[in-house]
Amino acid sequence: MKKFILDLIVKENEHINEDYFVLKLTSNDKLPHMLPGQFVEIKVENSPTTFLRRPISVNFYDKELNELWLLIQIVGNGTRKLSEVQVGDTLNLILPLGNTFSIPGDKNSRLLLVGGGVGFAPMLFLGAYLNDLGYRCDFLLGGRSEANMVQLNEFKRYGEVYTTTEDGSMGEKGYVTQHSLLQKKQFDMIYTCGPTPMMQAVASYAHKRNIACEVSLENMMACGFGTCLCCVTDTVDGNLCVCTEGPVFNITKLKWQI
Amino acid sequence: MADLKVKLGKLQLKNPVMTASGTFGYGTEYSDFFDISRIGCIVVKGITLRNREGNAYPRMAETPSGMLNAVGLQNRGIDHFIKHIYPEIKNVNTNIFVNVNGSTVEEYIEVAEKVNDLDKIPGIELNISCPNVKEGGMAFGVSCPAAATVVREVRKVYSKELMVKLSPNVTSITEIARVVEGEGADSISLINTLLGMAIDAESRKPMLSTITGGLSGPAIKPVALRMVWQVAQEVKIPIVGMGGIMNARDAIEFFLAGASAVQIGTANFIDPTVSMKVLEGIEDYLNRHKFNSIYDIIGTMTI
CATH class of the missing domain: 3.40.50.80 (Nucleotide-binding domain of ferredoxin-NADP reductase (FNR) module)
Structure with missing residues (x-):
């Protein structure tokens, strides 16, 4: 899927409680299509200790409303700064990144x-x-x-x-x-x-x-699109980037001791 | 319009903006974001003779104004590159350099020989400065005799543009630079990452699986600038400056210190189009100051 760098507009910043908030973002243009499991890389402005973008999973994508939701937990300065954005602010995102989940053929699958x-x-x-x-x-x-x-x-x-x-x-x-x-x-x-x-x-x-x-998976990463090679996970095919080969992996591919 | 063309040895670049190895994949990863053929020269991810899995996760730690990495030259080896990646990138209309690595002199030679046969690769960046591998890598770049040997031996088998990437983790950067020039390098690129580390105070554990890693980003720019300036006083071959360049102004500082070209590294992760912004900003600077050519500013810091 083609990746875009976009300035999106904050439509809503809903603080659920002191740890979690949901950003609802939109654009004057049509948002690119997104699939479940994919993520975005958000640039955090005005946070001196935040150097890299923050990878955040797509929480919801509403094609009709042209809305992208991001559920974010405040864990450090970067996410705290993001929690302070106001309605009408713009945020710079790279999206959509990563793969998606596989959907079984049988509609009656449980x-x-x-x-x-x-x-x-x-x-x-x-x-x-x-x-x-x-x-x-x-x-x-x-x-x-x-x-x-x-x-x-x-x-x-x-x-x-x-x-x-x-x-x-x-x-x-x-x-x-x-x-x-x-x-x-x-x-x-x-x-x-x-x-x-x-x-x-x-x-x-x-x-x-x-x-x-x-x-x-949500490994730490610097880029989000397969060039820094920092977010690897050990698989039966060797070290693979979580950002491009994942973040979704079938458990048969991972070398987890399960 | 100012002339942006620069020469590295016999090779001409359409402009002095390059992308640094390990931060730009094989170039095509950035094709969604802009026309990568506008870059003066793309240096692809470091390549070794054989497949390398690299170091264990975690390989990255964010630091104030920078990041540490400990990737450890993960790549599929030169034969995989030739068979699967070269055909994909050889028609990109700009210069592409291969960053060549080895654990032994023989490995460097073998990779360089193979790259020498690739028509559309006009040069290599000989990496004697990777801090994240146990054998070879930086070991060649921190000792004058070792640096001399590897450059001399590779020069024998490699006939095109030979750029040598220096490590900042040395007592005297100028000594190494002189040795590298003396053994026949066409140009020098510097600096690779500075050796550093980070500890998680809560868990009392290192942040990287390898404990130490390479620091990059704006945090290292003053060190890089100082080293470029020092080396520029000592060698005649062109210098490619890098280390924490985030914008055109940073790049201009490297030209003033004596660099003929610059490489953009870590900044690509944050803004994938940054190299084009740097390019446009350099052009704007030259026009604004009424310089006809990038050569009008190289090494022109006035004291």
Whole structure:
């Protein structure tokens, strides 16, 4: 897919809580087509300690409204500066970057989308995309506590939502892989994005039951389009760039001990 | 309109803006963003004799005004380049240099010999300054006898433009530069990255898998400028300056210090079109100051 460098306009900056915010961006021109799993590289202005762009997963892309959503967790100076942008400001983005998830041929496939923390971001877009294509999906979302459980009403538009929190403040107490849903229901395909230990636990669950599984990685990167070679992950085909060969990988390709 | 053409040895570049090895892939990665044939010379990602997987992740750490990398020359080897990448880039209408690396003198020679046979590659950048590999790399660039040997041996088998990329991690950059010139290099490029490191205070662990890595970006520009200026006083062959160039003004400073051309590196990651902005800015500067040629400013810092 052709990549663009665009100045996009901030249409909305919705602060969900002190850790998470959603930027809704638009343009006077038609936004380039984007697929679930893909990401953007945002330039952060006026943050002296932020040198590189920030790679952020596409949270939602609305073709009709010409809107791009980015769900961002404030982790450092760069994301904090981004959280301060005002409606009407412009942000410079490189997009769309990376690959996408694979979609099973059978429309009756039982699909499970597992998100953890800010890894919820691509799962919303994937769920909406699958829904549009006529697939049904279940969402299994986990976080440390209720404060991490964002955009649940959005998710509910596209499927059943099951939740876990480590402190039990919402849904079942524990990790996503301990949720009772996994005992009750069979799945044909699992997609996941979240902290690496969570994705590895999900991958292990899928692997042991012979369920196809794709994970979306978020390695540190400098460029986002395959030239710095910093974001590699170890695969059966050697070190591959997460930004161009990923961020979505089938677990059979990764050298995870699962 | 000022004349932007410069010569590196016998080779003429349409303009003095080059892209630095390891920051511009094989060029085609940037084709979506602009017409890459407008670049004076593209230096492709470092190539070795055999496939190299590079270092383990994590390979990158952001620093104030820069970044550390520890990629470790990941590439598929020269034969893969010749078979799969060269056909894709050989018709790009500008100069393309191959950045040549080796763990031993013999490896440098073998890669250089193979590149010598490629019609559309008018030059190589001999990398004796990579700080991220265990064997070879920077080891050749921090010792005068080692630098002399590798340049001498490669010169014997390589007949086109031979540019040698120097390491800043030395006591005297001018000594190495003189040695490299004496052994027949056509031009010198500097600086490669400065050896550095970063620690995560919370986890008490290094930020890079290799502990140390190469620092690049605006943080190193004053060091690079100083070294370009010092080397310019000592050698007659053209100098290609690099190190933290983010805009045309930075590039102009390198010309004033004595560089005949510049390479844009880390800035490509942040603004993929930066090399074109630098090119336009240089042109604008020359026109504004009523200079006819880029040569009117090279090495003209007045003290």
